[in-house]
């Protein structure tokens with residue numbers, strides 16, 4: 001009986017580990033830890049610009065730069081390849097101890113085919129365009145043309161071979177993005193003659209007769225196209241591969257946003273028809289950062305955010321993505337053009353995330369072993385703004401009430417119409433012991449029973465209740481039961497590369513509201529080590 005049980009145990013373990021490695025076989029995504037920044041579109045089109053920008057990116061504290069590889073500049077004459085820019089990016093990255101993610105600006109960039117070389121653009125007979133339903137040609141090469149695919153694939157193959165020759169065994173290139181924000185515009189699907197032919201042949205098949213169905217059908221064909229490129233890349237140089245998507249925000253309908261790209265609602269189609277692509281990644285510019293991120297942190301899709309508006313909130317958003325979703329990376333867009341007032345927040349947050357790396361990677365591993373990127377693993381991310389200002393985390397018997405810093409009633413900046421966002425990574429080190437790495441947050445710790453018996457109270461900075469508010473702060477007649485959690489100490493710390501904590505200073509007295517909470521002001525970036533005790 002015992003032997004049989006053991007057999008099944010081993011069988012399940014083997015199956016599970018095979019499943020894990022099958023899901024992420026190519027390109028070891030687990031190794032990715034991208035503190036990134038994406039360059040603005042034209043920033044790497046000359047050697048002089050590359051030379052200028054790369055040291056600047058290193059000085060900002062990035063470990064990875066996302067840089068376009070431009071088809072029009074690589075193959076200005078059909079069949080003749082120029083690797084000057086690609087090589088320069090790699091050389092300068094190495095000089096500055098940076099990793100590179102190349103963005104293949106091939107046939108599609110933000111839906112359009114603007115990065116195709118002129119010889120390709122001009123020959124619309126050989127390289128046909130996608131069309132709207134009423135026959136208007138778009139500056140979008142048709143995904144249904146084998147000639148289009150072959151032209152794209154030829155140069156992409158050369159690119160991958162070139163990267164393999166230059167980088168195999170060194171590993172400066174950590175990932176490849178295939179195309180950029182693929183999607184149909186104006187209509188939900190391509191109506192060009194080639195597309196129509198395919199449509200008649202395969203029909204909508206399993207997709208409904210609606211514009212949503214059109215989008216799904218189109219998504220299948222974009223995914224099939226990308227899959228062929230992904231297989232080429234994988235055979236030549238085995239680095240992780242991803243595709244990025246512009247979000248279908250603000251209730252737009254298919255055709256009104258770049259449709260049929262790797263959007264969350266099309267993820268099952270993209271996963272099915274482009275299985276070699278490791279990651280579907282969201283470009284998050286619109287409001288609702290948390291919601292978009294959540295939709296892409298899936299059991300079969302680790303979260304990587306290749307583009308996000310570079311602003312004063314970028315730092316805390318990065319902390320949230322790593323803390324809550326065990327993200328593989330984060331990258332504000334056009335970081336090379338952003339003012340120092342904004343990039344400062346990226347630099348500060350990355351300084352914390354870099355120190356937290358061991359803890360984050362361990363938590364990520366734990367989650368992934370459970371088969372999901374967001375399993376309970378003793379780590380959380382919080383992100384707050386003026387509207388969304390509180391979250392209660394339940395960690396066994398400990399309740400962590402986390403809030404935006406401006407919920408403390410004494411900071412004059414709280415009166416502003418809009419609040420700079422606050423956020424943090426919260427990591428349980430051991431029982432009753434936490435690390436909080438963040439900015440603009442306050443955290444209270446209570447036992448479950450204490451939280452249930454909690455009464456609403458507003459205390460001033462001095463800890464006094466407001467006049468006439470005393471009754472609210474005293475017992476409500478019922479007898480108190482259970483134990484309470486107190487703060488043993490709150491220390492500001494630095495974390496060494498091996499994970500050990502180095503004491504900077506103690507936050508007691510006014511700095512932890514006489515033992516009531518741990519907090520980090522808006523604009524400050526700190527790691528707090530909180531030790532609790534019960535009484």
Ligand code: DGJ
Pocket residue numbers: 041110180181283307333
């Ligand atoms: C998303 C694209 O992927 C980028 O290349 C750039 O065009 C930005 N949008 C601009 O906001």
